[in-house]
Amino acid sequence: MKKLAKLPLSPFLLPALVLMLGGCETVIDANLDEGPAQLSVDGFITDQPGPQTIRLTQTTNYFNNGTPPAATSATVTLTDNAGNTFAFTDPDNDGFYVWQPSTQSGTLGQIGRTYQLSIRYQNDEYRATSTINRVPVVDSIIFREEKLNPLSSETGYQAEFYARDLPGQTDYYRIRYFRNGELQNRPGNIITLENASFQGSADTDGLVFIRPFRQSINPENFYDMGDSVTVEIQSLTPDAFSFFQSVSGQITNGGLFATPATNVPTNVVNTNRNGRPATGYFIASAVRRKTVRVGSETIRP
Amino acid sequence: MYYKLLLWLLVAAFLPISARAQTSQNALQPTNSQDKQTISGYIKDAANGEGLIGVSVYVKETATGAVTNSYGFYGVTLLPGIYTIVISYVGYETQTRTVTLSGQNVRLDVELSQEGRNLQEVTVSAEREANVKNIEMSVNRIDTKTLQRIPALLGEVDVVRSIQLLPGVSTVGEGATGFNVRGGSIDQNLVLLDEAPVYNSSHLFGFFSVFNPDAVKDVKLIKGGIPSNYGGRIASILDVRLKEGNAKKPELNGGIGLIFSRLSYERPLFKGKGSFIVAGRRSYADVLAQPFLNNDLRGSKFYFYDLTAKANYRINDKNTVFLSGYFGRDVFGADFGFNWGSTTASVRWNHVFSNKLFLNTTAYYSNYDYSLDSDLKRKEPTDFFRTNSRIVDYSLKPDFSLFLGKNTITFGGQAILHDFQPGTATAASSGSVRTFGLESKYALENALYIGNDQQISARLQLQYGLRYSLFNYIGPGEAYAFTTDVPLGTRRFPITTVQYRSGNNIQTYGNWEPRFSAKYELTDNSSLKLSYNRLAQYIHLVSNTTASTPLDIWTPSTNNIKPQIADQLAGGYFRNFGRSGNEFEASVEVYYKWLQNQIDYIDGANLILNKFLEGDLLSGRGRAYGAEFYLKRNTGVVNGWISYTLAKTERQVDGINNGNWFPTRFDKRHTFTSVLLVDPANAKRWNFSATFTLASGTPATFPTNRFEYQGYVVPQNFGNTRNNYRIPPYHRLDLAATLQGRRRPSKRKEDNWVFSVYNVYARKNPFSVYFRQNEDNPRVTEAVRYSVFATLIPSVTYNFKF
Numbered sequence A: 001m002k003k004l005a006k007l008p009l010s011p012f013l014l015p016a017l018v019l020m021l022g023g024c025e026t027v028i029d030a031n032l033d034e035g036p037a038q039l040s041v042d043g044f045i046t047d048q049p050g051p052q053t054i055r056l057t058q059t060t061n062y063f064n065n066g067t068p069p070a071a072t073s074a075t076v077t078l079t080d081n082a083g084n085t086f087a088f089t090d091p092d093n094d095g096f097y098v099w100q101p102s103t104q105s106g107t108l109g110q111i112g113r114t115y116q117l118s119i120r121y122q123n124d125e126y127r128a129t130s131t132i133n134r135v136p137v138v139d140s141i142i143f144r145e146e147k148l149n150p151l152s153s154e155t156g157y158q159a160e161f162y163a164r165d166l167p168g169q170t171d172y173y174r175i176r177y178f179r180n181g182e183l184q185n186r187p188g189n190i191i192t193l194e195n196a197s198f199q200g201s202a203d204t205d206g207l208v209f210i211r212p213f214r215q216s217i218n219p220e221n222f223y224d225m226g227d228s229v230t231v232e233i234q235s236l237t238p239d240a241f242s243f244f245q246s247v248s249g250q251i252t253n254g255g256l257f258a259t260p261a262t263n264v265p266t267n268v269v270n271t272n273r274n275g276r277p278a279t280g281y282f283i284a285s286a287v288r289r290k291t292v293r294v295g296s297e298t299i300r301p
Numbered sequence B: 001m002y003y004k005l006l007l008w009l010l011v012a013a014f015l016p017i018s019a020r021a022q023t024s025q026n027a028l029q030p031t032n033s034q035d036k037q038t039i040s041g042y043i044k045d046a047a048n049g050e051g052l053i054g055v056s057v058y059v060k061e062t063a064t065g066a067v068t069n070s071y072g073f074y075g076v077t078l079l080p081g082i083y084t085i086v087i088s089y090v091g092y093e094t095q096t097r098t099v100t101l102s103g104q105n106v107r108l109d110v111e112l113s114q115e116g117r118n119l120q121e122v123t124v125s126a127e128r129e130a131n132v133k134n135i136e137m138s139v140n141r142i143d144t145k146t147l148q149r150i151p152a153l154l155g156e157v158d159v160v161r162s163i164q165l166l167p168g169v170s171t172v173g174e175g176a177t178g179f180n181v182r183g184g185s186i187d188q189n190l191v192l193l194d195e196a197p198v199y200n201s202s203h204l205f206g207f208f209s210v211f212n213p214d215a216v217k218d219v220k221l222i223k224g225g226i227p228s229n230y231g232g233r234i235a236s237i238l239d240v241r242l243k244e245g246n247a248k249k250p251e252l253n254g255g256i257g258l259i260f261s262r263l264s265y266e267r268p269l270f271k272g273k274g275s276f277i278v279a280g281r282r283s284y285a286d287v288l289a290q291p292f293l294n295n296d297l298r299g300s301k302f303y304f305y306d307l308t309a310k311a312n313y314r315i316n317d318k319n320t321v322f323l324s325g326y327f328g329r330d331v332f333g334a335d336f337g338f339n340w341g342s343t344t345a346s347v348r349w350n351h352v353f354s355n356k357l358f359l360n361t362t363a364y365y366s367n368y369d370y371s372l373d374s375d376l377k378r379k380e381p382t383d384f385f386r387t388n389s390r391i392v393d394y395s396l397k398p399d400f401s402l403f404l405g406k407n408t409i410t411f412g413g414q415a416i417l418h419d420f421q422p423g424t425a426t427a428a429s430s431g432s433v434r435t436f437g438l439e440s441k442y443a444l445e446n447a448l449y450i451g452n453d454q455q456i457s458a459r460l461q462l463q464y465g466l467r468y469s470l471f472n473y474i475g476p477g478e479a480y481a482f483t484t485d486v487p488l489g490t491r492r493f494p495i496t497t498v499q500y501r502s503g504n505n506i507q508t509y510g511n512w513e514p515r516f517s518a519k520y521e522l523t524d525n526s527s528l529k530l531s532y533n534r535l536a537q538y539i540h541l542v543s544n545t546t547a548s549t550p551l552d553i554w555t556p557s558t559n560n561i562k563p564q565i566a567d568q569l570a571g572g573y574f575r576n577f578g579r580s581g582n583e584f585e586a587s588v589e590v591y592y593k594w595l596q597n598q599i600d601y602i603d604g605a606n607l608i609l610n611k612f613l614e615g616d617l618l619s620g621r622g623r624a625y626g627a628e629f630y631l632k633r634n635t636g637v638v639n640g641w642i643s644y645t646l647a648k649t650e651r652q653v654d655g656i657n658n659g660n661w662f663p664t665r666f667d668k669r670h671t672f673t674s675v676l677l678v679d680p681a682n683a684k685r686w687n688f689s690a691t692f693t694l695a696s697g698t699p700a701t702f703p704t705n706r707f708e709y710q711g712y713v714v715p716q717n718f719g720n721t722r723n724n725y726r727i728p729p730y731h732r733l734d735l736a737a738t739l740q741g742r743r744r745p746s747k748r749k750e751d752n753w754v755f756s757v758y759n760v761y762a763r764k765n766p767f768s769v770y771f772r773q774n775e776d777n778p779r780v781t782e783a784v785r786y787s788v789f790a791t792l793i794p795s796v797t798y799n800f801k802f
Helices: A015-020 A238-251 B002-028 B144-149 B159-163 B285-292
Strands: A024-028 A039-046 A052-058 A075-080 A085-088 A096-099 A114-121 A124-131 A140-147 A155-162 A172-179 A191-194 A228-236 A279-285 A287-293 B037-045 B056-059 B064-067 B073-078 B081-088 B095-101 B110-112 B139-143 B189-193 B216-222 B236-242 B251-256 B260-269 B274-283 B301-316 B319-333 B337-352 B357-373 B384-404 B407-429 B432-437 B441-455 B460-474 B477-482 B494-500 B505-523 B526-537 B539-542 B553-556 B564-577 B584-601 B617-633 B638-653 B670-678 B686-695 B705-709 B712-716 B730-740 B750-758 B768-773 B781-787 B793-801
Touching (some): A039 A114, A039 B705, A052 A085, A191 A238, B037 B081, B095 B110, B139 B159, B260 B301, B477 B505, B712 B768
Antiparallel strands (some): A024 B781, A039 A052, A052 A096, A075 A114, A140 A155, A172 A191, A172 A228, A228 A287, B216 B236, B301 B319, B319 B337, B407 B432, B407 B441, B526 B564, B539 B553, B670 B686, B730 B750
16 A cells, blocks of 8 residues: 555556556576776764764675775765755774764754765865755644455554645655655655645645645554554755655666656766766755554544 | 738638639539540449549540548549449449440439459459559558457457558567557557547457457558658558448447457438447446456456547538547546546548539547546545646648549648647645646647649659648747756756747757659559658657657657657558459568657656656667568458568667667567458358467567675666577467358348457567576576566457348
8 A cells, every 4th residue: 555655656656556556577697897996975964963884885786795896095075055064974984974073963964054065085186065944843644443354354553644834835755654664665665745745736835734745654564553654754955856766766677657767966076177086975865754553542433 | 921821721621611612613614525524523432432542444445543531532534535444342343334435524313232242252353453453552441340350458349459460560569559561669640530640549458459340441651651641650550540420321230258248339411421430439447357356456457448439421423521530538537536538539521622622621639648546445635646748739731632634632731739738747645736747749730731642654753742741839938948068968957947928939840751652563563662651750758668658758850859750761562462463462561761860868758748858859860771572462362461571670879788779679670560351162151260460579688697785686787788688489370160150031130259369379588688686595596587478368259140
């Protein structure tokens, strides 16, 4: 049912229907060319207290299934438009560059501020910019006992969360959810919203998130009694929203209605126009979470 | 300017009134013996009174002739004398008539009888050589008899799937909507159902087409040398004509298959002065498939239905009117609902003036729409999402044919009003309802054309013409100007908006479209043909997926989207040989096409409900060239055809593939098809068919590298190239056997059983190859071959006729 919740959203989901007609997927061998390694930035900083991490790796050939090689010995600094500078260091040489606050509650990100990331790596200088936009809170999370499918006798607890888009301007968000503390991070779990709905929808400014999104936080067979469920809303800039849409499109791009495979965009720019380009994205985001348990107080008839 | 054109069209449509007055004046004058007279009339099927299209009417004494038009009408103009007229048509017995012309025009209506069932017993008549004698090139016809012999999927006969077996026609993959002709995309085919355009010709995405074979009389595909009376699309014309209905006796046809059932009824009207046919289909895959659906999808519904109807009435010898209509829908639903469908209606009036002049005026309406609904099960007004979109056309099209002996002049015009509704959406969330709609867009598409088919000598025939098309993108609406200084291949943002009032012109495009064909008969059974045509297309299907989806929208040319233009040069050699000189038909054709203003998309284009869609479109050029080889055996125990196409189709778009040429998604280097029909001489009730297809894999973009972002493994193509690989080749064998029921002389009932096997050796043909993370270990990436049908599909269909 989780899959179906997204169905009206875009033609990408039609393949599910066509699969009914006998579609078949087989894993095959493919010989691929390999391109030279590029710097890849996995940067996501938030307005939450505590340390912030930016991970730098190198791209590898597509079928290299190991941990991506770390991009070490880089100089990573972040500045904001209020004149602050934050240094990110990698003492373990593993590519994870960390900013440590001076106090435990020290916070890097502030809503409304713009952040510029500077990376000096192997004689190249890279820049990326992002802004922390506003974010609504998760009002509530409730559960209903539902059949796993219309003909099944088995039931589970289908979750639905409520949050309201902030009115007055076009906002972009991403939803993540955790079951018993475990992030649900499959390719199909990239959920992004424009206002309270998807891009190319009605103008849903200021509305409660529409139902397909409210119910987008369910695993295949729903939740069990006692499960802990966390829902997180992240604010995104319009370009970060496009980036996630593109990532989602490229990593779930099968079936009859696939779009041409293209590279996902990056906001990491080499200051030397002729230098080797980088991949990845730097995103600054405000994050709100709520955690509840499946129990009598959260179950609705 | 377009007002003038409209005015002209109106005049043309009402011309008959004034022309009639003129005709009667002429009749009063004494006839000069040196004046030519015309023999004209309708050629019909003796069994059911259907007008026959493309019948050869040959005058022995002058070695000239004519071919019947889409309504079965012909005309030959000659000096007074006694003539032997030979009327012949493939599959029908040839008739010879002697006609004396002595100062009067002669009306000669002829009915032809079908040949016996066993083709091998029929003496081959000399007039089977239409492929050599006819000036048409790059044209394929499938008659319903052949169509019935090659069931496509699940034992069902299908027009679009059958034309994919012809040279120069391909598809991006099994089950994809539409078809590609000589390197053209699917929206570049003008698909006509009794002259009304069909905007989406597919049922069940693309597994079946909207044409009910029980109601189809004639299917003609024109890939090149397109005459001046056709226009509006740049790759091909698929001209589907419906049956008129049996004008002699009532007839009931039907079929029961695994996926759907068909029923049609036809009968004479007004004591044979008219007739009608009504044909319907309904699929029941949803009912049958229910137990096999996986859990997520159980309880869902998916089906389609369609209704095709046509009626005609012959007012008198000079006037006939036709009414045709189609209505069909596909419905999918589980939690969400999704349905789409087309409606077409056309009214046509055939008028014969002075025997020399024939007029057909068509008025049509065509509509395609879809709608989505997010919550079908819970009908609450507080939470839902609904969206819909449509395109509607209204058109008037007078078309004259003037038969002047060695010249047949065709002229006329067309006016179309396009109404595009790109989409409205309504979202309700916890009781708040919001509606959002893109403004409708309007356009007028007009054309005037004239063409002449001229017999220069017994061996040389020319067909030449000119079409002027005029397109106006009109208000009410908003027109946008976009930034131009963005990096290549990225989104352009609107900078100014101009509001236009109803009827005000926003943008005008006009194109002269010259058409030319020539045929030279080298010998009695071989000929050379050459053609050139320019075509302009003003409306475009916005689709960025491998197979077109029913959600794809049509958009007009605007101040930002230029019309597509194609120039095609084609040449061919046609030869018949074998027993009686034409047991075999063979042809070789080569073509080269230049394409302008081809639409492509920026990476991450947003095509749904996007007001500023034009900012996400790119424009480029294309080229397509190839050679087509075709060999057909007309007679014998084993007959049918084989075809081989060698082709290349490429595109160049600034902002894609670093600005270099790249193969299009539907580029196939080699395509081989064979259709073998077996009519055993000693098993009169059985016949068999085998269809084999072999084609190169289509291009695809494969990654070179990967990187991780937030635990997701993202593919990366270092050079940012497009279509750098090819998926494995496609091949498939289908078999079918038909068992005729026993005929009882006392009963009118005829029936047959069709047994068929699709994909006999169960090949997992690739539709696409894509890359993904392993389900269990997200760090492991894999290449996946996606096959639409990975198994053999047996089926049985029962057909009956009363």
